[in-house]
Amino acid sequence: MKKRKDDSDRRDEAEFREMLGGHLASWDEAIDPPDLDVAGLVREHRTQLRGKQRIERLAFSVVSLLLVAGLLLLWQSSAVLFIVLQALVFAAAGGFMIVTGLLVNRERRGRS
Amino acid sequence: MFSAEPPTEDERVLARAVRGDDDALADLLRSHYGMLYKYVLKVAMNKTLAEDLVQETMLRAIERIGTFRRRSKFSSWLIAIATRLYLDEMRKRQRSDRWQTEEQALQGIRFQAALRQQEWPEALDALGELSYDVRVPILLKYYYGYAYDEIAGWMDIPVGTVKSRLHNGLKQLRKELKDDEEA
Numbered sequence: 001m002k003k004r005k006d007d008s009d010r011r012d013e014a015e016f017r018e019m020l021g022g023h024l025a026s027w028d029e030a031i032d033p034p035d036l037d038v039a040g041l042v043r044e045h046r047t048q049l050r051g052k053q054r055i056e057r058l059a060f061s062v063v064s065l066l067l068v069a070g071l072l073l074l075w076q077s078s079a080v081l082f083i084v085l086q087a088l089v090f091a092a093a094g095g096f097m098i099v100t101g102l103l104v105n106r107e108r109r110g111r112s
Numbered sequence: 113m114f115s116a117e118p119p120t121e122d123e124r125v126l127a128r129a130v131r132g133d134d135d136a137l138a139d140l141l142r143s144h145y146g147m148l149y150k151y152v153l154k155v156a157m158n159k160t161l162a163e164d165l166v167q168e169t170m171l172r173a174i175e176r177i178g179t180f181r182r183r184s185k186f187s188s189w190l191i192a193i194a195t196r197l198y199l200d201e202m203r204k205r206q207r208s209d210r211w212q213t214e215e216q217a218l219q220g221i222r223f224q225a226a227l228r229q230q231e232w233p234e235a236l237d238a239l240g241e242l243s244y245d246v247r248v249p250i251l252l253k254y255y256y257g258y259a260y261d262e263i264a265g266w267m268d269i270p271v272g273t274v275k276s277r278l279h280n281g282l283k284q285l286r287k288e289l290k291d292d293e294e295a
Contacts (some may be wrong), residue, residue, distance in 0.1 A: 012282055013253075013254050015282065015286075016282065016285075019235055019285055019286070019289055020236070020238075020239060020285070021255070023233045023235045024154065024255055026230075027154070027236060028150050028154070030225070030228065030230050031149070031150045033145060033146050034163060036145060036166075036170075038138050038142040038145060038170070039138040039142070041167070041170060042134050042138040042141065042174055043134060043138075045171055045174045045175075046134055046174065049174070108268060
């Protein structure tokens with residue numbers, strides 16, 4: 001069965017080569033890519049990325065600090081409320097993962 | 113006994129690029145630029161779109177080079193990124209109206225070929241008339257020789273769907289070329 005499949009693959013490949021292989025190879029050779037300053041592109045994008053990462057790190061630190069301070073305050077004022085909030089956050093995260101998984105699966109089925 | 117071959121110059125450049133050396137990354141991208149542009153132009157059959165996609169692919173590669181694990185060739189990694197970007201772009205364009213038609217883009221390429229006094233055979237027109245999601249697997253499988261599972265992974269579709277698109281694509285090419293011969 002596998003051998004028959006391989007033979008059929010080889011036949012299809014040979015047919016494609018006969019129909020288009022030579023034409024594609026000639027076109028390939030004739031294509032002349034436009035000039036691109038690759039070194040400049042790398043340098044510029046790296047600089048942009050580093051700046052963006054610095055801002056993101058800073059924003060992350062500030063948000064984390066605020067979040068931890070808020071949670072500590074809540075824990076000190078009411079342990080029950082703190083536990084309820086934690087449970088809600090876990091439930092929301094679980095729900096988000098399930099919904100995202102379902103949406104991704106549906107999109108994948110739609111493409112096939 | 114275990115003996116390791118010394119790394120080639122290309123491998124050394126790749127290793128330096130993965131470690132974050134900008135000059136090595138620029139060398140690597142420069143040496144793959146032609147191959148990448150030719151692949152994207154054949155797949156997109158649209159010069160403007162190909163130029164944008166190549167640049168976008170390079171930017172993604174610059175962002176993600178640190179995650180490249182050398183399980184595949186660097187050229188295959190670039191082709192995978194470019195393929196995903198192309199498919200995303202085509203899905204976006206199908207949803208919106210801002211769209212230079214495929215026929216207009218193909219005419220542009222034909223015109224470029226005529227300017228350079230190059231022949232533009234009917235067979236390439238037939239390839240251009242295939243739907244983009246059929247043309248991609250056809251080129252990846254039969255021209256570049258990638259395996260079904262690699263193509264399926266890059267296109268985010270099952271292997272069975274890749275096979276059926278290849279089958280339908282070949283059938284359509286056969287029909288188009290037969291019709292052209294008869295006309």
